[in-house]
Structures are given as C-alpha cells and as structure tokens.
Amino acid sequence: MRPSRRGFTLIELLVGGAVGSVVLLGISLTFISQARQYQTHASRRAIQSNARQAMSFMSRHIRSAGYGVDPDRTVLAYDSFNASDPNSPSQPGFPDAVVVHSRDLLFRRDVDSASSNRLVVTAPIPLLQRGQILLVLCRNNGNITTTQHHAFVTVSQKVENSTEILLDTTDPTAAPNAPTAMPGRLFHEQALLDGNGCYDKAQIVKINRAAFYVAAFDEPGSPNVRTPYLMMHQGLDLDEDGTIGPSDAVPVAEGIEQLQVAYILNSLGTTIPRVLGVNESTTADHYGEQWQTMIPPQMVGPDRRIPQWYTLVLNDLEKPAREEDSPVNIRQLRITVVSRSSNPDPQHQGDNLMLAHEGEAIGTTVPWRQLENLSVTGVAANAGDFTPQGGGFYRVILRESITPKNIQLNSQFIATTQDGG
Structure with missing residues (x-):
C-alpha cells in the first residue's frame, strides 16, 4: 500500500507566514530600539566627553593664572x-x-638695550609670534613702591632666530578690549621703557594669554x-595674515553651547x-579691562600711583583695600559649561536646561542658578545658537569651582633659573 503524501494547506501557509512576519517584525523592532538606544548612549x-575636555582644558589654565603676573590683570x-x-560684543543671552x-x-632672556619700540636681547630667540606679551623686569628691583621696575609690552612683528624684538607702539587708549583681539592697554606699557636706565640691563619673560569663549560655525555643505x-x-x-x-583662535571642544562664569570675591569676617555674574552683572565697570581701573590707588612719590595690592596684606582688617571691588579679590571662578550633541534627534524634543528655579518663573533675573544669570528672554535672534533648550539636542551640564591661588602675588620677581628657552 502506498503511503499518502500530504502537503501544507493554503491556510497553514498563511498562518505560518503571519507568525514568521510577526517574529521578524519583533526582531526588527528590537534591533531598531537597541540601535536607537546605542545611538542615544x-x-x-560624546557630549559628556566634550564637556569634560572643555572643563579640563580651562581648569588647567585658570589654576595657573596669575603666576608672575600682576593680580589686577590676571583675570x-x-x-x-x-x-x-x-561693534557690540556684550549682548544678553550669549555665553x-x-x-x-x-x-x-x-x-x-637678558636685555642689552630697551626703548619704547625695540628690545635687544643677548641671545637669539627661536620664535616669538606677533601679539606675544612680554614682561620686562629690572634687575635692581629695589623698593616697588617708589619706582616702576617692570613693564608689560606686546611684540609687533614675528621674531625668528633674532636678538631684536620690535614692540607694538599702539597707544594704550587705542588698544582693543576683547578676547578675540590683540592684548589690550594693560599690556602696552612700552612708554615706561624710555628714560629708565634699569631696563637696559633687564630681563624679559613671556606672558601666556588664554581667552576662552564660545562661537558657532556653519557646517560644510549644510x-x-x-x-x-x-x-x-x-x-x-x-x-600670519598681519x-x-x-x-587666530583655535577650537578646544565641539558642541559647547554655553559657557557661564561667576566670580566669587573675598569677604571680610562673616x-x-x-x-559677580549671578546676583550682580559683570558688565559696565567689571567688563574686561575696565575692572582693573576699580583698584584703589595709593599715592607714592610726586608722580606715581601704586596699586595698594602691592603694599597691603590680603584680609588685613585695618587696611581692607584688597577687599575692594577688583579682580585682585577673586577667590574662585565658578565655571559652568553646557555640551550638546552634534546632530539633533528628530524623535527627541531636546533637553531643556532653562527650567525655572524653585519659586521663580522662566524669564526672571535668575532663571536657574546652575546657569548663573543666563536668560533666554529679550535676546537677539542669533543667540539661539547658544540657547540650551529644545531643538532635538541631547545636553549635559558640568560645573567646577576653581581657585587661582597665584592671584595673591604681591611683588614681581626675577626667575632664579640660569637659562631660558
């Protein structure tokens, strides 16, 4: 007797196909979900790494700020x-x-001769870029309260394997006051070099500057x-375009959407x-180099005004000049950065870091203390590039308080090292 050969019926095929489709759909959805989660994570x-990179880089420079630099021009x-x-750099809503x-x-380097437009040193210098700040120090330092014994100057032309340094002769009142420009009036003291013989046998050292800010750029092709x-x-x-x-700026970290800085000042007693930068704005008198002019001067000699931070002790209750409103009195810089993802996620609303502080409404003076005095109300349209809310972007916020201990310098000094680079 021949065995019967029975195949699949149409219904069985349909049911099998449906079950297979459901299984494949489930596998596909699981894969897509896992892929999305992987992309999200x-x-x-990436944004956490960018935030840490930005904070680490700034922290390193801020901690060393003030070493060998007059406190009134450290920060x-x-x-x-x-x-x-x-033309109008200070605008609400920007970092x-x-x-x-x-x-x-x-x-x-040791100096052979000095004038307001030229320095000649004893040994060739391999390289100095235009705009480099130099500090010229007299060897006979003497009494700092009676005579000017150091001057901050700026290089006007690139130096390569030469002993001659040409100085920028821009009048201090015409020098720029911006993080994106050449050093300002505080580093144009070249006039002090004329008529002071101590500078002819002086010593020069380099002053490094680090200006941090946030800028947005168009993506190529987009x-x-x-x-x-x-x-x-x-x-x-x-x-080297003249x-x-x-x-001339260099990028430090991608995706840094906001940079907020607060300045915690010294206080007396309790x-x-x-x-500053939260309850009180750093605009107006505190903006840029204007802050330096707030240091109370002390009359010494017939024609000299010596800042009191050279002669007074920090937290001196009898002479509290170092407790005045000046950058000399910065105890800490509180740095807050917001990092966002490189590309928006069309299925994500976008993280919102402008949540209202407890008891406050969005748009008040302090929307959220973690973002200091940043507000998104009443700002220019192009400030939207730096508004930490919406847009489909993932965001993270990172904060650190940094103490620039070198800011307590109370006199200039000549290095004890025997040779310079």
Missing part, C-alpha cells in the same frame, strides 16, 4: 560675549568669555546647521562673599 557619552571678565559682533594670563616657566565650539584665543597672529582677530 553614544551621543550622551578679565566678559559677560554675555557675542564673538561675531565686534560668557574669560581671559587669564600667566608667566611662561621656560622662557627668559548652511542651515551651525555647531558651537569652545574656542581659545592666545592674542597671537597664528595665521592682523590679530577671530581667525560677610557673605559677593558673586
């Missing part, structure tokens, strides 16, 4: 800085900018997509420390 990791504050508008200075540990970067400007003509401007 990868994006989160310059620029609140709400619009790097793309040099802050901060500039710090410190002495180079590896450079020193004119409607702009990516923010944390930038650093050293005040040097790095591209001008010192935004094109007085609550003042925090």
